[in-house]
Amino acid sequence: MQQKHSIDRRAFLKLSSFTGAALTIGFYFPALGRETAAIVTASTAENLGIALNAFISIDKNGSVSILNHRSEMGQGSYQAVPQMIAEELEVSLDQVSISFAPGHQNKYGNQITGGSSTVRGAWKHLLRTGATAREMLIEAAAKIWSVPKDECYAQNGEVIHRPSNKKLGYGELVEEASKLTPPKQVVLKERKKYNLIGKPLPRQDTPLKVNGRAEFGMDKKLPGMLYAVVERSPHFLGKVKSYDDSAVKKMPGVKHVIKVHMPVFNTVREGIAIVADNTWAAMQARKALKVEWDTTGFEHLDTAALYNRMKEDLKKPGLSQRTGGNFEATFAKASKKVEAVYETPYEAHACMEPVNCVADVKEDRAEIWGPIQGPDWIQRDLADRLKIPIDKITVNMTFLGGGFGRKAFTDYTTEAALISKEIKAPVQVVWTREDDMTQGPFRPGAMYECKAGLNNGRIAAFQTKMAAQNMGHQNPGADKTSFNDSITEGLPEPYLNSIDHYSFSDIPTESPIPVMWWRSVYSSTNGFAYESFIDELAVAAEKDPLDLRRAHLRDERYLAIIDKLEEITGWKSRGKNSGWGVAITECFKSIVGEAVKVSKQADGKLKIDRIVAVMDCGWYVNPDIIKAQVEGSIVMALGAATTHATNFTDGKAVETNFHQYRMPRISDVPDMEIYIMENEEKPGGVGEPGLPPFAPALCNAIFDLTGKRIRKLPFNMNEV
């Protein structure tokens, strides 16, 4: 990875202001059938509709095409983006067909789909995009009728002249409208006048996803396309010493065997690609390959040693950033002291669609297709690596069979492009499940040391140290003395207003294990430490866990969530040691409170009886998608808390497939009750913030029932 494309999450999020996304006139997109999720590319664009701007085009029959510039990996951008644009454009979603925009930052703004940023980063821009096109259509009608513009309004795909009730459809107006200069200022609709936003409208991608027609990266086929699998070093950062492909080349269907590499942050991982005329032939031939790897220096890497090192690291002062008051002095004098160490594992993303990419690289241009979270980033990356001008690089997003952060990385796209370039043919590179599970990048595991001093039942001093790999430190030239400010991700900010003496520091763990964003990123592990510890403090202070939070989270949004949890769960009338636990975290500008009830079954095993979640994501687009995202976040959190982890031994990942990396099954997951708070706050994230509070709420519930405090994940629900 090049420095200039370093994966600094904050830098990307800063890019998500859309000031650079100029409206373009005269760029043509195809009108697409309702059941076809086609990808708009320069090569497939036809003059079937007239563009009013980068996102909206309309054909002469009034069919509207809206581009979704973000990836759709289950989180709902394919619905949310058009739902916002269509609202201001005054069309119903029945009139709209949706397709994916190719990577093009100047046209669409930041396209990296991460940090739960699609709505919260782009909402104003997308609303203005719809409103601008609407105003141009109204102006066109006024011009045709020779009436004042303010006598006209738009509704349901038509412009209406109020005094005469004359009407013209958008299809009849689009050509005239496209010749107009887009207005600089537009008035956005009031929230109470929304027809679409805020409604639980059914997702436009659902029909495609119940019949096999949704095209994922794995489903992309090109004429003459070959299929490749790659034997990569099983050890992190291993290099090819030598290889023997004589048996491979005799296997049926094999076309090429070549040495390849892929970038892994500031280094590369080498491998041998086997290219064949179908996927299975390539997989079979791979078994006949003999490779000798140079793994010098990496063979002793293992989980136990890594966590022992983190434990030692926690004794160091670390890099401090967030401090207030005087923690040490206040802690020393506190009437009650509480200390705890928490441990969270490395995790694979384990998207159901393994990593894959289709590449077609020519001398002077390149085009790729795949499950891609950052098409604009990959476009720049490929331009650099292939030395091809950026406007000759086309990056097409298919639907993603899960992403969770994994598919924002550029390793697999670069590797596929290099293979296509070498063999001079279009190729689909498929990662087997084993490749996907063992190669990384992984969510970093972390250890936390928490200390607090209590005076008169209040938290007087609070300290957290985190030992973990720092994702930012993997980049070439990274400043390794910089504080990992991700340590406060997940922490409800209002604690820092009510606790006078606090200190947060991190000790970056050095390791060659590649690590990357994983749904909710550092919040996914921080939340467990913070909200388990708050529960421990409530116990020590002999306070009700909700009351302790109420006393310290003096913020109306938090207080409303606490009240809501109390009401839904019947908190006050719950029995003593009833098995209830709560946790509240903040992630990507949304606040989520969750409550879990557990009980012991006749056989002594633990059972989750109820899961309640309250999501405050401010202004929102589609409540049903929000509920689905919270449900999904909870299931993913349940897995990381109780059933799976990635371990390492001899420099390799241990868990290779789902028989070892055991994900929750349907029987593990009870129904959930999800509530959305109504307020006038700005939009927060939706796809990730439901994840962090679940593990601590579950473990707090187990403590409430059994008195056993769980400080290390994952744990086995059947063995508590």
Added chain:
Amino acid sequence: MASYKLSINGSSFSVEADPKMPLLWVLRDLLNLTGTKYGCGMSQCGACTVHLNGNAIRSCTMPVSAVGTQKITTIEGLSTDNSHTVQQAWIAEQVPQCGYCQTGQIMSAVALLKRNPNPTDRDIDMAMQGNICRCGTYPRIRKAIHKAAAMMKQPPAKGF
């Protein structure tokens, strides 16, 4: 390599394939029926679920040579217009998120409802245990199966 005549979704297909090639890759790479998904390659996740004579099987570990004259049904064979009751129930409950595992989930659900039109939660847990969903759509899958069961009792339900 050998020649096979396969009955898929009511049509006959001839393919030349290695006898050991799993049905999954025959469907995907040789016949371009890409609704059936690769997830694990070892019958662990259910993304590749299809029907053989109406029974749900994992196509990623079923060699093409073992199929014989058994009738294969893939997701593409359920309906041409999303009118199958289970597809309708999936839409009504808004089950899919990323959608990658859903074709396999639906094929498992269709097979379940065929042999048990009134499944309890426990029956659903047992029958759907082999299908993983990383997006965590399980509660909605459960609701959709109950809904499909209810819809099947109200004519004119299509399918089955």
